[in-house]
Amino acid sequence: MSDNIHQSLSHLMDNEADELELRRILKACDEQGGEQLADTWHRYHLVRSVLHKEFEQEQLVDIADRISVALELEPEPARRKKLFENWRLRATQISDTWMAKGAIAASVAAAVVLLMPNPQQDLPVAQQVAAQSSGYQQTLPARGLQQSPIGVQRVSAGPDLAQAPYQLVDNQKLRQERLIRGYLMQHSEYVATNGTHGMMPIVRVSGYQAAGQ
Amino acid sequence: MIRKFIPTLSLMGVLLVSQAVKAADTADQWLQRFNDAMHNYEYSGVLVYSREGQLDAVELSHDVNEQGEHARLSYLDGLPREFLQQGDRITRKISGEVVASDRIQGRNPSGRFSGGLERVKQHYQLQLKGQGRVVGRPAVIVEIVPRDNQRLGYRLWLDKESALLLKSVTLDPLARELETFQFTSFSFTAKDEQSAAATEEEAPLSRSQEILPWLPDGFELFMQKQAVVVSDNHLANMYSWSDGVSTFSVFVEPLRADSLKEGHHQYGATVVVVRSIHEQNQGRVITVVGEIPLHTAQKIAAAF
Numbered sequence: 001m002s003d004n005i006h007q008s009l010s011h012l013m014d015n016e017a018d019e020l021e022l023r024r025i026l027k028a029c030d031e032q033g034g035e036q037l038a039d040t041w042h043r044y045h046l047v048r049s050v051l052h053k054e055f056e057q058e059q060l061v062d063i064a065d066r067i068s069v070a071l072e073l074e075p076e077p078a079r080r081k082k083l084f085e086n087w088r089l090r091a092t093q094i095s096d097t098w099m100a101k102g103a104i105a106a107s108v109a110a111a112v113v114l115l116m117p118n119p120q121q122d123l124p125v126a127q128q129v130a131a132q133s134s135g136y137q138q139t140l141p142a143r144g145l146q147q148s149p150i151g152v153q154r155v156s157a158g159p160d161l162a163q164a165p166y167q168l169v170d171n172q173k174l175r176q177e178r179l180i181r182g183y184l185m186q187h188s189e190y191v192a193t194n195g196t197h198g199m200m201p202i203v204r205v206s207g208y209q210a211a212g213q
Numbered sequence: 214m215i216r217k218f219i220p221t222l223s224l225m226g227v228l229l230v231s232q233a234v235k236a237a238d239t240a241d242q243w244l245q246r247f248n249d250a251m252h253n254y255e256y257s258g259v260l261v262y263s264r265e266g267q268l269d270a271v272e273l274s275h276d277v278n279e280q281g282e283h284a285r286l287s288y289l290d291g292l293p294r295e296f297l298q299q300g301d302r303i304t305r306k307i308s309g310e311v312v313a314s315d316r317i318q319g320r321n322p323s324g325r326f327s328g329g330l331e332r333v334k335q336h337y338q339l340q341l342k343g344q345g346r347v348v349g350r351p352a353v354i355v356e357i358v359p360r361d362n363q364r365l366g367y368r369l370w371l372d373k374e375s376a377l378l379l380k381s382v383t384l385d386p387l388a389r390e391l392e393t394f395q396f397t398s399f400s401f402t403a404k405d406e407q408s409a410a411a412t413e414e415e416a417p418l419s420r421s422q423e424i425l426p427w428l429p430d431g432f433e434l435f436m437q438k439q440a441v442v443v444s445d446n447h448l449a450n451m452y453s454w455s456d457g458v459s460t461f462s463v464f465v466e467p468l469r470a471d472s473l474k475e476g477h478h479q480y481g482a483t484v485v486v487v488r489s490i491h492e493q494n495q496g497r498v499i500t501v502v503g504e505i506p507l508h509t510a511q512k513i514a515a516a517f
Contacts, residue, residue, distance in 0.1 A: 179444050183500050190462065199284040199286045200260065200262075204483055
């Protein structure tokens with residue numbers, strides 16, 4: 001892909017693209033290799049979000065911990081463990097430079113984002129990570145840091161790979177939804193005990209309950 | 214508050230009458246029978262709830278004895294979540310573990326066609342819409358049609374034998390379907406004894422006008438509670454209004470960085486409208502939640 005198009009992408013992100021550039025990007029998206037361009041667009045946004053600290057730091061640390069725990073507990077030993085150790089070693093080696101820090105943050109962010117539990121599935125995060133670990137373990141250490149110049153690599157999270165980028169979970173939105181559920185729950189309990197429909201209204205809350213688990 | 218006993222008394226009165234006159238043939242009579250049946254019968258079944266983009270199945274059972282009503286609602290899909298109602302207490306469980314238990318104060322039959330059907334009929338028309346069949350049982354269709362556009366309507370399928378609710382569709386003021394509750398399996402047992410859950414004397418409620426600058430016609434404050442736990446670190450004062458059929462709640466709390474953002478949300482029949490008010494030192498957040506039209510909820514919030 002030409003540098004031109006990347007420059008246009010960058011302009012578009014900063015809201016500085018002119019109409020010609022916009023058309024060029026849209027055209028490029030339709031052409032062969034357009035997916036690659038979409039990936040780049042996605043990565044740019046991810047990088048910007050990380051740099052602007054739009055992802056909750058707490059959440060990052062939290063899940064990163066659990067990922068390491070899941071890795072530690074992984075029963076299949078030798079080869080993978082070595083890979084993980086290698087990766088960690090390399091990470092510490094290059095962690096002095098700012099870029100490297102950014103890269104690690106970004107790849108952890110990517111891992112966090114893509115490994116966010118699918119709301120449809122009800123396994124707790126740790127279990128889900130464990131269940132999917134064989135999938136990402138191979139890709140995260142091997143390609144996560146080496147191949148991508150900015151350190152953000154789409155990490156396989158199992159069978160959902162193709163849809164993963166579109167499941168970008170906005171933490172703030174998630175938190176808001178969880179809070180809304182609190183209000184709905186309180187309201188529905190009163191409706192259930194004082195209303196005409198008996199306990200039925202409680203069922204209304206389920207959607208939020210499921211999404212928040 | 215003698216006024217609050219009147220609904221109870223009139224309810225008991227009509228209850229006796231409806232016992233005597235078993236054959237109900239007007240919408241009013243069917244609704245009265247339904248109202249009594251829903252809280253006095255033992256029944257159970259699988260209930261599905263659907264609204265745009267969502268379908269849930271729960272197991273619901275209801276019983277009544279000297280201690281009051283007992284109900285259990287448990288989800289058949291996803292995490293095993295459960296709600297237990299015992300008298301005026303609702304307990305939530307996830308995977309068998311109790312996660313919350315709330316005592317529901319302000320229990321009066323305010324939502325249950327309180328003030329008798331006469332009050333309800335000031336704001337709704339009650340119509341018989343013929344007969345149908347739900348869960349393999351013959352049913353009577355009763356429609357509760359709002360007289361203005363400040364409330365939602367309901368289409369109810371009542372079991373012909375017991376007058377229990379088999380199916381309910383919530384309609385917006387333009388009669389579009391918002392959500393559906395429906396039993397897909399159902400059984401009930403008639404109870405000889407009627408529960409006489411006494412209504413406790415509650416502290417007098419504030420006047421609605423002191424809390425709400427604007428109130429849709431016909432809604433009366435039936436509950437107010439300080440410092441309701443909305444989430445782990447959010448407390449709000451909660452007020453609930455009912456017109457005898459529909460209910461909405463208003464939550465008022467200090468504005469914080471992690472408060473809900475302004476905006477509105479709609480989930481089936483339920484709307485949530487959030488408004489933050491910036492005052493001199495301390496802002497407030499007003500959250501209106503209820504089964505009312507969106508424009509009504511917005512007007513309530515905007516009046517603050």
